[in-house]
Amino acid sequence: MPCQEVSEMMSLELDGALSDKERRSFEAHLAACGECQKEWALFRRINSAYKMVKFTQPPPGLTEAVMARIRHQALKRSIVRGSLLVMGASLLAALTIGLAALALFPLLTSLAQYPFFAALLEMAEGFASVGRVCAYAVELVLGTILQSGAPALAIGYLMLAVGLVIWWTRVLLLPQTRLAGSPRVDRNQG
Amino acid sequence: MSAELEQQWAVAAMAGNEDAYAKLVEAYQLPIFNLAFRMLGNSLEAEDAAQETFIRAYSRLHTYDPGRKFSSWILSIASHYCVDRLRRRHGTTLSMEEIMGQRWIPDEHIKPEEQTLLSEERALIRQTLDVLPGPYRLVIVLRYWHDLGYEEIATVTGDTVSAVKSRLHRAREMMAQEMRNAGEAKPKRTRRIAENALSRSF
Numbered sequence: 001m002p003c004q005e006v007s008e009m010m011s012l013e014l015d016g017a018l019s020d021k022e023r024r025s026f027e028a029h030l031a032a033c034g035e036c037q038k039e040w041a042l043f044r045r046i047n048s049a050y051k052m053v054k055f056t057q058p059p060p061g062l063t064e065a066v067m068a069r070i071r072h073q074a075l076k077r078s079i080v081r082g083s084l085l086v087m088g089a090s091l092l093a094a095l096t097i098g099l100a101a102l103a104l105f106p107l108l109t110s111l112a113q114y115p116f117f118a119a120l121l122e123m124a125e126g127f128a129s130v131g132r133v134c135a136y137a138v139e140l141v142l143g144t145i146l147q148s149g150a151p152a153l154a155i156g157y158l159m160l161a162v163g164l165v166i167w168w169t170r171v172l173l174l175p176q177t178r179l180a181g182s183p184r185v186d187r188n189q190g
Numbered sequence: 191m192s193a194e195l196e197q198q199w200a201v202a203a204m205a206g207n208e209d210a211y212a213k214l215v216e217a218y219q220l221p222i223f224n225l226a227f228r229m230l231g232n233s234l235e236a237e238d239a240a241q242e243t244f245i246r247a248y249s250r251l252h253t254y255d256p257g258r259k260f261s262s263w264i265l266s267i268a269s270h271y272c273v274d275r276l277r278r279r280h281g282t283t284l285s286m287e288e289i290m291g292q293r294w295i296p297d298e299h300i301k302p303e304e305q306t307l308l309s310e311e312r313a314l315i316r317q318t319l320d321v322l323p324g325p326y327r328l329v330i331v332l333r334y335w336h337d338l339g340y341e342e343i344a345t346v347t348g349d350t351v352s353a354v355k356s357r358l359h360r361a362r363e364m365m366a367q368e369m370r371n372a373g374e375a376k377p378k379r380t381r382r383i384a385e386n387a388l389s390r391s392f
Contacts (some may be wrong), residue, residue, distance in 0.1 A: 010359075043362055058240065097229065
């Protein structure tokens with residue numbers, strides 16, 4: 001048996017992983033090979049020193065420090081999520097009110113002779129301008145694809161609304177939805 | 191700590207229970223800190239690495255399979271983090287002088303467990319552990335400090351059992367050579383073994 005093979009067997013023997021048959025061959029080679037005996041003595045010396053190691057106590061307050069960092073990160077995340085939620089809700093509300101104001105604009109114009117409706121018309125004009133901006137934005141993107149303004153607006157509005165609802169659901173139910181993820185271990189490194 | 195209790199805490203933590211996760215951190219701070227301490231060589235870095243491991247584990251709790259041992263899962267995160275940190279510490283072009291010249295960093299904050307050992311053993315461990323590149327040091331730490339078998343080490347490192355056997359053997363070979371070369375000006379053979387090992391690892 002070559003010495004390199006015996007060297008590999010030394011490691012297995014230290015871990016108790018040699019079969020009886022392998023151990024007999026190993027011991028037979030050792031008995032006859034001075035170089036391997038020296039190597040084996042070193043392996044055993046290292047093994048006996050390492051067998052004596054024990055755990056060191058971690059510094060106090062490690063758990064508290066970890067949990068404080070986790071809570072801090074959670075707080076930061078919730079602030080970002082909250083801001084995004086408000087921004088999303090504002091966008092959807094502006095689009096809805098603006099489009100409704102655009103639709104009601106002709107009706108209010110005919111009633112403008114009455115002071116109450118005149119005031120309402122002024123307000124509607126403000127919302128309508130928001131609606132126009134949103135409508136132009138959607139038309140600009142989808143209108144060129146669909147070659148028609150009205151369907152593009154409807155589809156764009158629907159996509160935005162559905163997208164926001166899906167996103168909000170994910171944000172609000174994040175811990176539960178993440179649980180459904182398939183279990184795996186990160187083995188990208190090492 | 192029983193595996194059942196550990197599993198209950200893990201499941202509760204996955205459902206968002208922070209107290210349950212705090213219990214897991216408390217229970218695992220000893221093995222995780224020790225793994226980081228032996229891998230990185232000083233307590234300040236080890237403490238930082240242990241914290242980072244627990245924070246990473248918390249953010250990846252959804253990837254934990256409650257059917258598996260929590261210890262293997264969290265040791266895996268800590269191991270990868272420490273090996274990566276060692277790699278970053280040395281840069282992509284690891285100099286042999288750094289590997290061979292690096293010695294145990296004396297630590298004033300923690301009295302190591304070697305106090306209970308004979309000074310000769312203590313010296314031997316310091317002398318041999320630091321010559322090992324990260325992936326080789328890792329298998330030695332998992333084998334001796336954590337008392338893991340081949341299969342468990344393979345689960346933690348993500349390697350095959352035969353790769354673990356081979357890595358353990360090469361690590362011991364490097365340590366034996368380091369002992370042989372102790373006192374010599376130029377430990378050529380250790381350098382060659384370490385270079386070969388690194389070319390396989392990095």
